[in-house]
Amino acid sequence: MNASATNSEPSPSTPAPSPPSTLWPRAAEPPSVEEARALQDRLAPEVRAEPLDVERVGLVAGLDVSYTEGRLVAAAVVLSARTLEVVDSATVASEPRFPYVPGLFAFRELPPLIDAIDRLGTAPDVFVCDGFGLAHPRRFGLACHLGVLLDRPTLGVGKTPFVGRAEPPAPERGAWSPLVDDGEVVGRALRTRTGVKPVYVSIGHRVDLDSATELVLRMAPNYRIPEPIRRADRLSRDHLGV
DNA sequence: GCGACAG
DNA sequence: ATCTTGTCGC
Structure with missing residues (x-):
């Protein structure tokens, strides 16, 4: 549609290249910090919040x-939503190609995560990310980026607050309080274990906050951190040899 | 201008 | 994220 919207140097005889930043992370070169923020602003409107029938989720x-030290291992672990048993997994070893910059987490972790997901032999119904989705300065955290990229349901679970504020939820497991940033509800502080500090849930794409909350609670029957993330954390760490 | 800042 | 021991509590 907007074929002329991209400002680039005149290229005399080169076939029109597709917009590199839009295709990231398939693009060869990582974007600059400025380009990365601009890309987030451009993609944020794509995020959709819609109900997800958690009862019918089979694989998470x-x-x-x-x-x-200069190395990384990304892991994707697939669990049966019903039994929480691991049914599939994949890892990929690589090197960081983008620094850690708060707000640009996806540009560091998305490339290896995509690679790991590509190596899976199954098609998960939902992806649970270690980090945030909507609860992000530009409303486009890692979980949103992955979701829009795959056009699949995603959500984020953070261990410490990033943006917004939330009252402490009641001490019982299942209790939650809205995570509010700039007058907007961007997620929830959710108690997955009675008497233990909450996790922070935000939607990524193609789920709504109620569905995300229900799913996270279901995936975390015994520990604060949802089982899918726990398993991915353990697998990536083991594969790294730490 | 200064501090805070997912993992 | 990673660097790190013991310790309080269910």
């Missing part, structure tokens, strides 16, 4: 990345 994927 957990994603995480572990690091050690």
Whole structure:
């Protein structure tokens, strides 16, 4: 549609290249910090919140990345939503190609995570990310980015607050309070274990906050961190040799 | 301008 | 993320 919207140097005889930043992370070069923020602003309107029938979710994927001196291992672990048993998994070893910059987490972890997901032999119904989705300065955290990229349901689970504020939920498991940023509800502080500090849930794409909350609670019957993420964390760490 | 800042 | 021991509590 907007074929002339991209400003680039005149290229005399080169076939029109597709817009590189739009295709990221398939693009060869990582974007600059400025380009990365602009890309988030451009893609944020694509995010859709819609109800997800949690009863009918069969497979849930957990994603995480572990690091050690210039190396990283990304892991994707697929669990049966009903039994929480691992039915599939994949890892990929690589090197960080983008620094850790708060707000640009996806540009660091998405490339290896995509690779790991590509190596799966199953098609998960939902992807659970270690981090945030809508609860992000530009409303486009890692979980949103992955969801829009795959056009699949995604959600984020963070261990510490990033943006917004939430009252402490009641101490019982299942209790939650809205996570509000700039007058907007961007997620929930959710108690997955009675008497233990909450996790922070936000939608990524193609789920709504109620569905996300229900799913996270279901995936975390015994520990604070949802089982898919726990397994991905362990797998990536083991594969790294730490 | 200063501090805060997912993992 | 990672660097790190013991310790309080169910």
